[in-house]
Amino acid sequence: MVKILKKETLASRVKRMELDAPEIARKAQPGQFVVLRINESGERIPLTIADARAGDGVLVIVFQEVGKSTMLLGTLNEGDGIMDLIGPLGKPTEIEKFGTVVCVAGGVGTPEIYPVARALRQAGNRVIGIIGFRNRDLILMEAEMRQVVDELLVCTDDGSYGTKGLVTDLLQEVIDRGEKINRCFAVGPVIMMKMVSLLTQKYGIPTIVSLNPIMLDATGMCGVCRVEVDGETKFACVDGPEFDGHKVNFDLLMARLKTYIQEERQAVELFRQSQAGCKCGGKGGA
């Protein structure tokens, strides 16, 4: 059992948890992920490591409640346990002094890019952060991001906060103002990473994306996480999760993510029913 030390809500349906995982925290590096299984009947879900504190043995995860497992995870509280936690998995982000780098994140990609941005800055890069959300209620970790970048640009789809528009609009602005960008990192929804990659390709800016295919064992055994990079099949759990954004077949990834869409809906429906409790309408009834 892995104990939940702290839990907070960052935005609507987005939660942050600090887990007591000293061994993983000591080894975790930016860009890596963990797999967790909540209980005996649970599935193995991969989550990017949002932060790791070797000193006090704390591992931080941030997740959006989108499916049954993340919804169930969201119902757990401080002091509760998670049955299994495995990691750190995947290859760490390649951190070097590149010069000027742009870190682009959408939605819950923000907590995932946070440790990457911090490490890049520590390595001596000038870091420009671009984070985008659907609306002001969904904004998260803005203050934390400001701490670790030289400049932070924020946008919302509906203009309720920051610039109205998409992260690619802000990225275009940065390019247009004449910044010499040496490398771009993008984490977020697949469509966002695809659009960022298409844009940077036009300007020849090397771009690293962090892919989130379906995973099962996530240790190099099952092969479900296969993605196509430069026409070749790669396995995100051991070859990635980060790849050259200009070479990834994003459309295939989007299609494969829909494999279990029906089952996911069914599981969410059953979970909602179970949370609503019985329908008899009374406390104890007759």
Place this chain on the structure above:
Amino acid sequence: MMAKINPKRTPMKEQAPQVRRRNFDEVPFGYTPEEAKTEAQRCLQCKKPGCVAGCPVQVDIPGFIRHIAEGNFLEAMKVMKRTNVLPAICGRVCPQEVQCEGACVLGKKMEPVAIGNLERFIADWEATQPECVQCEIMPPTGKRVAVIGSGPAGLTLAGDMRKLGHEVTIFEALHKPGGVLMYGIPEFRLPKAIVEREVNFVRSMGVKLELNYVVGKLKTVDELLNEFDAVFVGTGAGLPLFMNIPGENYLGVYSANEYLTRSNLMKAYLFPQYDTPIVRGKNVAVVGGGNVAMDAARTALRLGAERSILIYRRSREEMPARAAEIHHAEEEGVEFQLLTNPVRYLADENGWVKEVECIRMELGEPDASGRRRPVPVPGSEFRIPVDTVVIAIGNSPNPLIPQTTTGLEISKRGTIVVDPETGRTSKKGVFAGGDIVTGAATVILAMGAGRIAARSMDEYLRTGKW
């Protein structure tokens, strides 16, 4: 005066094919004590038993069978556990026909003794007893051994090393111990409760088990060598092989590793009580001819498939699967498309696989494996409608340890190079065995490799000589 030997072995009762093809319960029911005694009495008790020589872990086969024949089951189990701590597993999954039973002298004129069935019987009998037979553990040596992977190779080595008095810790990456026994082999062939029982026996000997521990990530082999006197790498099969033909990444195309892990380890056949989903295809094609392919084809039936079609590029004679598995699959209604090979997959507008295009093959000259090489017949292409495909053509070795260990010699195929006589790698103190050395093979060969490495590791720990 010995009674005349029955030329036929005592059959083991099993679920009828039409019933079992729709459930995940184990197929054979096992022998009753009377059936076991009857079968055991067929053994000639050879002075120079071929069966023992044919066994990768050298179980004293005539020894335990003699005790069964006399109805002395406890003694039989004691003999068994001297050499094999996983008998319930071996009795079920070993390819006996090419090992012990293949070497049985009775087999020359009649059916060989059903050694596997007897091994299974004695292990299952023990499970019904209030206490199990304990192994003798030698006094502590003060030496510490790390075992990476809790599959058949690792469990065997762990058991052997513990008996010799060493302190043993197994590191397992998954959330359950057993490796392929847990994630790969289906419930209907090897019930998971039996794997748990035999793993628990190894633990009861004092072997420590760390689950969810990915060596290569959490700690490297080099780091383990700071804490342990010797390390055994038994990390098994890794990434699945694909044929590199068009369409293998379409939705509904699985590797056997994924398909079986979902069903076995994650219990996806019980979705939605268990959270892990699996596609319940109506028309399932399985590509391959080994045990894993049979397991996948039979799992597909149990998940509700109307047709489960096995596509294999050679003929039946070349199939590497155990005879019993082929027989069971056929009885259950798996259709065999032999001398056939997929050339591409076709998908619908959403990217779901809808057809597999195949080509007929004929057998040419023998290849390096000694089997006749399959050659495509030009113009023989045809299509089979499918909604699920499972590719079961093997695995490459797991890459984590080779990638993260210094000074470890790795073959071109990605396997760890060892001296086959000792299991020693190119790195001092590090041993390896099982699929990580051989590429995908069998449970018992992995156990045999664990046994060989244990002998050599014990010698190394006592003498310090590499």
